[in-house]
Amino acid sequence: MARSVTSQRKTINTVAAWTVGLLIFFPILWTILTSFKTEADAIASPPKFLFFAWTLENYAIVQERSDYMRFLWNSVIIAGGSTLLGIIIAVPAAWSMAFVPSKRTKDILMWMLSTKMLPAVGVLYPIYLMFIKLGLLDTRIGLVIVLMLINLPIIVWMLYTYFKEIPGEILEAARMDGAGLREEILYVLTPMALPGIASTVLLNVILAWNEAFWTLNLTAAKAAPLTAFIASYSSPEGLFYAKLSAASTMAIAPILILGWFSQKQLVRGLTFGAVK
């Protein structure tokens, strides 16, 4: 029996939900709008909402001043690279935990998650020293490694919860048909786990893209990603609202678009598969 909903109630719901939704989204919307204003319009009082002289000059100035593409490229390499590396290391681990569980599997999983609790700041200096010694400071490969390590527990956890949902009988059937371990993983498991792997990848790209402790503290000029690009606008340039807005929009746009397109997969990813 479907609940009968009066259209009046539906209207009220719609108005309420849209109001709240727009309110939450408003800071982003306002930032995007401001990025198209002149500096004078950006601080006009009372504020101008839609009726102002739209301009693209802020984007041109930001690009000229700080070479956006270089930061963007660093972000892509660091977020993509650390996720890819993490997946390569985590898939076998999650596979063995899900299909050949031992008494200690649960403990190992818990321990892995607990390494996430290790406060980054507690180990900042040792990592810093090691980076200097190994010549990794301000390199993309250094950040790829660090971000892979801090996100590895999450990747293993997520893949584990996805793999566990794949019925073991299918693997046994494949084994009976003479599939080796490699074929089993490559041709049976991977296709079934692909949606799970996809949401794991997405969530981790977002986490790595937005990570702002290690990326700020371990880079200078060469390997700095978008988090550092935007931090350079903190002050006193922050007072130029239109340019700050343009830079902000440029920093968040790629991930915002990616996130919106993939929100269905993300929802599952975000819950670590623990909420259905």
Add this chain to the structure above:
Amino acid sequence: MATQHSRSAARLMMAPAVILLLGWMLVPLTMTLYFSFKKYLPLRGDSLANGLEWVGFENYVRFVSSSSFWPSIQTTLIIVGGVLFITVILGILLAILLDQPMWGQGVVRILVIAPFFVMPTVSALVWKNIFMDPVNGLLAHLWKFFGAEPVQWLSQASLPSIIMIVSWQWLPFATLILLTAIQSLDSEQLEAAEMDGAPVLKRFWFIVLPHLSRAITIVILIQTIFLLSIFAEIFVTTAGAFGTKTLTYLIFQRVLESQNVGLGSAGGVYAIILANIVAIFLMRIVGKNLDA
């Protein structure tokens, strides 16, 4: 039906992940512990090569007896607690609202999730300047419009401001997880209760809330992990001024700004202990919940 062969294969496949994480945990941890017992001021000529002076527990005592220590613990707990409180409560309300039949549900959901994708440095900068600036900020305009004196957000109401910024970032996450959980609620049970005349609040308290308990646990666990170490939001907005110095930030200042590695390392050990207390507590709950 795992054979001996597949067992050893499984161990082999787990090895890279386990070894890497073990190394990632032990090596820096050992170094931090080592530094925490040493006098180590790189700017004053102390260096690993020349050997460092052993000072016993001096760094630990100094870190705790510093006047900023207890306030920093307090600030940390207030921020984590405040953000958890706001995001869980608002998250539940929003999830219930979004679960109702309406037009354009998909679009509203996209609007609500959006802040989660905004990097912390951007959201901190945008809030600090474009919204919370006492002269040109949008909130100042709003206050003036209603004839009120604009608030100096980040200096006069620094902690609430930071809690607000961080809550804005994490509300989408809480909402999304709680919404997913609510959608799996058996609607017939609710209808039966409705027909039996149970009022809205009772239905919420006895049916919806218990159903959400697991999802709420997940939200609290995951958010706490990330909130204990928030950094960019403070770095960009107040740089630790106006009573917003969290433990993370205090250690950051000791190590990188005053270049006192020994003292900072002792602080790091305290932070690790604090995180572990929280972790053990949370793991118990979650471990129990995840078995089900």
